[in-house]
Amino acid sequence: MTYWTDSLTRAAPVRMQRVAVVAPRGALRDVLVRVADAGCVELDRPDDSPHGTGPAARALQTLRTEAVPPLLSRTPPDLTALQADGRADLLAGEAQLEAHRAAAVARGPAAALAGWCPVGAVPRLGADLADAGGALVPLRAPRGIDPPTLLTATSAVRRSFGPLVRTYGTVPYTDIDPTLPAGIAYVVMFGMMFGDAGHGALLLLGALLLRLGRPRRLAPLRRLWPFVAGAGLTSTLAGVAYGEFFGPTGVLPVLWLNPLEEPVRLLASAVGFGAILLALAYAAGIVNRWRESGPGRALYAASGIAGAAVFLGLALVAGGVLLRLPALTWSGAALAGTGLVLVGAGLSAESGGGASGVLQTGIQLFDVVVRIGSNTVSFARLAAFGLTHAALGAIVWQATTGLAGRGAAGVAAALLVFLLGNALAFALEALVAGIQALRLEFYELFSRVFDAEGRPFRPWHVPTQSAEPSEPPYAPLRHVTEVTT
Template sequence: MPLPEMPLPEGMTPVRMRRVAVVVPRAALRDALVRIAETGCVELDRVEETGPGPAALRLHRIQGPGGPETAGPAALAVAPPDLDRLEDHRETGLLAGEAQLEERAGGAVRQGEVSALAGWCPAGELPRVAERLAAAGGALLPLPVPRGTDPPTLLRPSARVSFTPLVTTYGTPAYADLDPSWPAGLAYIAMFGIMFGDVGHGALLLFGALALRLGRPRRLAPLRRLWPFLAGAGLAAMLAGAAYGEFFGPTGLLPVLWLAPLHSPARLLTAAVVFGAGVLALAHAAGAVNRVREGGWAAGLYAASGIAGLLFYLGLALVAAGLVRHVPSAAVAGATLALAGLALVALGLFRATAGGGAGLAETGVRLFDVVVRTGTNTLSFARLAAFGLTHAALADLVWRGTTGLAAHGPAWWAGAALLFAVGTALSFGLEALVAGVQALRLEFYEIFSRLFDTEGRPFRPWHVPPAEPADAFPRR
């Protein structure tokens, strides 16, 4: 559970979960389970030792030893169905729903005429679930969280734009951790834009995002939830392209607002490393918050991805700024801060060992690894500039070839147009793939490795839609 030492606004954390008990008359257990399955926001505890019920056995007979046959999705009948009729008519969807219901019912605790099940429910959904259960004669009761048990994690959903797939692809954050979906999504599209800076290419990505949002082409419909990434990446690429003066390459149609990548590579490399240092500092700060919320102030203070690591990194940044700006006092203050942070990291590493000489040796090796990784992770962001230069060089090559052919006269214009179209398509596809993969690599290895120290368990609510309309439920 989240620790009380560092409360944060709900928008910065996963959805707040409540431990609940579903209490209903024994005769109304099936009705209550159908209603819970229909709401789709309660995760019920499951008992693995329960054997297959009548519906599960019939479903297995239909499917046979070769595996399930093609069938519709699982559904639940509002009233108890005739299982023999469902088997005769091979109604695998309804049988699958009944099999799931039997499994959940098998985990119920029965005391006299009352049945009870335990589970998890988002705090904001409690009134709706309680109202649905009340119609079946039951109640939803809050329970204390068992000692040593963490609630499941549900990152905050969004009806329109969500970057949660980026986080869940890496893993499930612990329930006590911050919800990094939006910051991680914005960092991803910013890094992509730096590597793919071109107004024309970015506009193509925006058109692709719009088509994906509208479900076109249909064969890509399963990827529709990724349209925010595509749209954000396209917009970031257009902004970076405007700064670079790139429109399908250095065509001269746009002025250079900041720098031309091929003319100022060192400046672009420096800017990329500085950008990466800022991102890593924010990741260290978020990691420090997570360590405190996971294990308290003591655990957060000594962790390399906690407060100690943050002090070390900020000290190094201050040293670099002081040396670059020729401010000795800033460099000295930064060195002092960095040494203090490193000492705290060393103490935390030593406390995790068995002590003695072996513990000191192990601490030294791991401390060296922390220092090296800090430097390499920061310099790793130079790839933003490197791949941005590659993208600009390919676009420049295509444009030079196009203008070279066109300069031979009207007879060569068709060839120039073909070269421009094919070259742009090839460079667009190659660089979009490279930029997407590299931004993902930086997100996972440089940023998320500081945010997450432990992995949580995803919230898996039980949801089976009713076969009949909602108003078909009996009233009590």
């Protein structure tokens, strides 16, 4: 059975409802089978609940087979017959069901289990459980406990960018969902470092092959084709701006600048672009601190309004010095000072006061200033590795043109050098650009966006034998949501 959550356009995790699955003791198995088949409820499992100690679990252990996807039957099966037939899938499903039944809280003739369910799935699941004699009862969320996080994935682009955020951690339930902007920032940074129209075209070709499921051994990566296509598009655009097509071959004119001829301008542009990304990260951080702990935390946090004031103030100071505008310089200094006072007040409250607290606050304030400067300058690597890519392309092209004028053998050697040199440059720079873009994303940007880590939503999903073959866990939500794992 498939359950669809409401289409969500807001940049936030899916709204969760605390629920209780309630059923008469005699109907508990049937109700739990329906819950497992729906695959949209994460049931609580107390730490002291028995795991794998029931009859089905013991029968499964005797089979000594490889792990298989669990399966459930609508009616209670004969465990002895399943064991004799080697049905490890049905035994595995029954073992999970036994564990949940053992964890249920029984009061009189009824039993109940608590858990979390996406708000959009509650009505239809409740109606289905009612048909089996059970109920899905909405509960008030417990204080001090955030719901698990389920991120929306309404498009192929969002699904392809999802692993970028999940690799860093699980987005807290109260935070905004940064998947789409984080993915865009990543591919743009990658393109700046991998700026070559020819190499970008190869990435676009690779994205097309992934989309078509070729080669077959890469079929599991098919969902990443928009990510690869985005990296290829930005690399191509950067290559067009630099006039690079498999190196400085002259096929494309320089539309913006030649990296090797204007490195200082390229470095300044990279740092400026990084400052814009940092400003956006501070904006997201302010929203997240407000959602997490209210206006006080948003005001005083180093990743909130106070930290943003320090960053903006220092940027104004730098601009005033470069442009020789004293008024701008002093205004920036005043803003940065105000931000430091606010950050210091927040840090002092957290340190507990006293001499050690003052010392700790002073060290942390110094770290805030140093980090802002170092993080901003760190974006110069966008230009540095772009220069490296251009230099490698120039070396390969010079060697190619040098050999091409030496007869037929020279032409053959030039072709070989051109192909091997570009292959080496492509592989090396793709790896370096990918790692460096990931580093900038995680350390410079996400460190301001996130202040804590959430808990991923892991619903219990075991398909029933009578239903059509089901996909892996969380498949019932696959078209509109994506679980952070």
